[in-house]
Amino acid sequence: MDGDMNEGAIVLHSPEDFVGMRAAGQLAARTLDMITPYVQAGVTTGELDDRIHAFMVAQGGVSATIGYRGYEKASCISINHVVCHGIPGDKALKDGDILNIDVTVILDGWFGDTSRMYTVGTPSIKAQNLIDATYESLMLAIKAVRPGATLGDVGHVIQTYAEERRFSVVRDFCGHGIGRTFHAAPNVLHYGRPGHGVVLRPGMFFTIEPMLNIGRPDVKILGDGWTAVTRDRSLSAQFEHMMGVTEDGCEVFTYSPAGLNKPPYKTAG
Numbered sequence: 001m002d003g004d005m006n007e008g009a010i011v012l013h014s015p016e017d018f019v020g021m022r023a024a025g026q027l028a029a030r031t032l033d034m035i036t037p038y039v040q041a042g043v044t045t046g047e048l049d050d051r052i053h054a055f056m057v058a059q060g061g062v063s064a065t066i067g068y069r070g071y072e073k074a075s076c077i078s079i080n081h082v083v084c085h086g087i088p089g090d091k092a093l094k095d096g097d098i099l100n101i102d103v104t105v106i107l108d109g110w111f112g113d114t115s116r117m118y119t120v121g122t123p124s125i126k127a128q129n130l131i132d133a134t135y136e137s138l139m140l141a142i143k144a145v146r147p148g149a150t151l152g153d154v155g156h157v158i159q160t161y162a163e164e165r166r167f168s169v170v171r172d173f174c175g176h177g178i179g180r181t182f183h184a185a186p187n188v189l190h191y192g193r194p195g196h197g198v199v200l201r202p203g204m205f206f207t208i209e210p211m212l213n214i215g216r217p218d219v220k221i222l223g224d225g226w227t228a229v230t231r232d233r234s235l236s237a238q239f240e241h242m243m244g245v246t247e248d249g250c251e252v253f254t255y256s257p258a259g260l261n262k263p264p265y266k267t268a269g
Contacts (some may be wrong), residue, residue: 008185025111025242025253027061028105032116033258036265039118041095048140049088056105064104076102082220083211083228083236100238111178114254117238119263134212134237135262137161139158143207145250149200155192158210170211172219177206189240211241220256
């Protein structure tokens with residue numbers, strides 16, 4: 001889940017903290033692995049959310065989103081032109097849909113936050129290109145994370161890659177610091193200028209979670225107070241990973257242990 005605008009000191013974490021975040025991140029990643037084969041035409045987003053919640057609890061975790069500012073579900077499921085914070089419910093998936101599933105778990109006091117795109121049946125070529133570009137922009141951003149680099153460097157990588165491919169970067173939401181709290185400093189913008197912004201130091205934990213649109217970057221919030229959609233109803237995609245800055249780069253806590261990092265996913269059965 002994306003961060004609110006926040007202020008405050010950036011926490012530098014210890015090697016022991018990396019152990020806790022590794023476990024929380026892997027539980028979040030395994031939750032998305034688990035749900036992958038259930039993302040099919042005819043299934044409702046509410047059914048997916050029920051499975052997600054049951055899995056988190058069975059694995060000793062707690063959903064961070066249930067009860068967060070009144071939110072009542074264990075995931076956000078955002079379909080097609082929904083940018084983020086789609087609320088699971090009675091809507092059934094249909095062939096050609098693309099969707100983001102975003103989960104945050106709490107395990108032993110540590111927060112694990114990640115999201116991936118999924119496809120139902122065969123998406124349009126435009127949709128698949130959008131998904132691919134969003135994923136690649138995140139991977140390039142992760143490569144830019146190292147001590148001495150800035151968050152402006154990270155955002156610039158995403159913005160440059162996306163705009164070269166004629167996609168727009170959503171500016172209304174950002175990544176965030178994380179650890180024993182859900183949302184903390186710093187804010188991680190998905191656009192920026194090289195050399196500007198917070199300088200990265202070992203021990204920083206944060207998410208990078210770019211949202212790219214086929215059309216314009218503008219979004220609006222629906223009447224439920226959560227669901228963000230593209231104003232021009234163009235398709236949107238998002239991927240999110242959570243990482244810690246190390247002495248020589250970064251450790252991503254939320255890679256899929258099953259190798260299910262981007263669609264199309266190959267699963268048994």
